[in-house]
Amino acid sequence: MTLPTVDFLVVSALLFAIGAVGVMVRKNPLIMFMAIELMWNAVNLSLVAFARQFQAISGHIFVFVVVVAAAAEVAIGLIIIVLVFRHRDQADVDTLNAMKG
Amino acid sequence: MHSVIVLALVFPALGALVAAWLGPRLSHRQITWIGVGAVALSFLVAVAAFVRLASLPPAHRLIQDTLFIWNRAGATPIHFSLLVDPISILFMLVITGVGALIHLYSAGYMDDDEGFGRFFWQMNLFIVAMLLLVMAGNFFFLLVGWAGVGLASYFLIGFWYTRPTAVAAAKKAFVVNVVGDVALTLAIFLLFVNLGHVSYQTVFRQFAILPIATRDLVAALLFVAAAAKSAQFPLHIWLPDAMEGPTPVSALIHAATMVTAGVYLVARAFPIFGLAPGVATTIAWIGGFTALFAATIAIAQDDIKRVLAYSTVSQLGYMFMAVGTAAYAAGVFHFLTHAFFKALLFLAAGSVIHALSGEQDMWKMGGLRRAIPLTAATFLVGTLAISGIPPFAGFFSKDEILGGLLSGGQVGLWAIGTVAAGLTAFYMFRLYFVVFGGSARTKSHAHESPAVMTVPLVVLAVLSTVGGFLVLPGGYNLIESWLLPALSRFGPIPPLPPPTNWGAMAVALVVALAGVGSAWALYGRKAPAVEPLHGPVYRFLKGKWYIDELGDWLIVRPVLWLGSVLERFDRKALDSGFNQIGHLVAGWGESLRPTQSGYVRRYALSFAVGVMLVVAFLSLRP
């Protein structure tokens, strides 16, 4: 009746891969940010699946902390994006290459 | 008494620190109080130590004070210990006493100088270093003081650092002194390696067990050190150039402190030289040669301070003749009287220079006897003393040396010393007659110096007059009886001085008077406007035997040539190799530069590649 853990892990891995592609392919920082959220949640799914597999509640605690960290990161990241947009016309991370070596 | 003697070091050290830190904010008067007061307090400590020593029975006249262990490395710890015995107390008294007078004089002499505070802290530093040199209880701290004296002399000779000649003289003095420092360091290394100790008593007690070659090497190295510090041929070249410093510095270096360090070293380390008779004889002969050689040069010099500088070199030659023939008491005695009259002569010369607003060429002076009578009178006292005219101090001490040489069978040395004594009388009175006699050669408004400068002159003149009475012909010898018990503690008692040699005394007096007479004939009676002597010999002497030029040809030029060769090798061979390496690294960096594109997505991609590789490693692992 219960689903095997491995199925969830496969979904998690694919979701993570999708997020990674998004980060690398898109130039809109908002979309990139959302792709990063996808990756966070892919990891969360893994943690929850493993927690059930090993009956370890600490996996859930870990996810809780990840959610908090993600919320903080979103707040800071979005304000930075807003500030950048205020100064520039384009919503394109490729124009932000002042750190070129 | 213990731990009080260290105050002799502490006072001038504090004076130097205070003057150095607060100098710019203090008035000249305050700096004078600090600088002179520090040395005067140090002198009081020395007097107290002297009284204490004198109250002890002769065999126990020794104050040793170990303050702390400096270093525990090795089998035996090296202590910071001070040792005051009849030898070092005499040096301490002269250093602090004459030093205090010179400091007082400087307050007047340097009053117009911007570097007043700097001058005083460096002078105090000099006193500290010199006191440490003579008070050290072992060779190690002797070396510390030795090097400190060299450093302070470098500061002071180059005091007027905007003058290129002063800077060059300071460098010359430093380089020549370092030759001596290296020799002393090597000697101490040898002693430490072979004996495992550096303290005087242990070293002297055990020195005899060393093989002869080692003993001679140590003694020779110590002599090189002493010769460099005390300006013995051929390492005398720095001393005349050191006249570039302010005149009180010349007085301090020449009379009270620096140059006597070599004499102190030989007297202190007499057991070592006693066990290396060959080296001791060499010392005596080099001293004799230096005495004569420097006296001949002094005849032909025109600069008032330069004449005095060569006379110092010559007088130091006498001291080395004495200590080289184991007549330590006579050497120390001459050091004592020389400190008085040479300080006097330099300070009086400084007073003359001060009166003439910096003029140093004696042929532009003249007739100053009437313009600055007090300076003239004190200078005359100094001249009489150094020329060996009784009853002034130099007569007794010089006679002590010469008579000892003749009685000891050193006829050759005695003859050299006697001739040099005649030359000394000649060139000193030449100086006196040209500067003070006759009439003024150039228009000047000479004025007598302030009291702060003349008081030290008078005090030193009195000392130069009565200083000789410590030793009188006929067996009355305070120096001898003071020093001998101290010497016997460290080693075999040196041979007792021979009874007064009346014949040598008479000859010396006649020769000195002959020197004075010929000076009168040439310079005094007619008061010539220019130097009457000429000819190749005169030019040779005026050129200082061309020692500087010889050194330039033999040492400086080959070193410069070698330096240019090595420089070319360095530039052509080594540099190009290292530049290649540098270009290689720079090239790598350039080729890696595109990876730092500044695009976040590229960084993310490279990050992802790394993650993929890690996952590949983990999942494909067997």
Place this chain on the structure above:
Amino acid sequence: MANLIAILAGVLCLFMGVVVISAKNPMHAVIALVANFVGLGVLFLLLHAEFLAVIEVIVYAGAVMVLFLFVVALLMAGTRAPQESRGKNLPGQVPLALAVTGVFAALVVFALAVRTVLVAPPPSTTDFGSITNFGRALFTTYLLPFELTALVLLAAVIGVVFLARER
């Protein structure tokens, strides 16, 4: 029944993920991401993570995505709507990214297939993952990490206020 729900939810998640990264309009991406989170919440419920399923929907799909929505609306409201530039200043970026992540996903799936231990269903207990158990763990064993998360949020708040203040 549960299997069917799980498969539907998983497919929903993956599909919405693809929509998120391929949407032209950021607004569409936000909506898709909310749907993705709802699907994940369902998966969490099926994995006995009741509390996490709830906060996934409330905090993520609710609060965080509302924040995203605000920003997107704020930036798109101006006359200069943020547009992705068309220029290709990073040659080979897209194929390389797809290749690397493809290899990555294949490797993970391969590794999961090899390690069959995870295929066996876990023992099923009734109260694992209940809110009671989770709360007890959070406020006893993991009290300190919990308190520290508060500190992290505080720091974020201060940081945002600092960055957003009028200059």
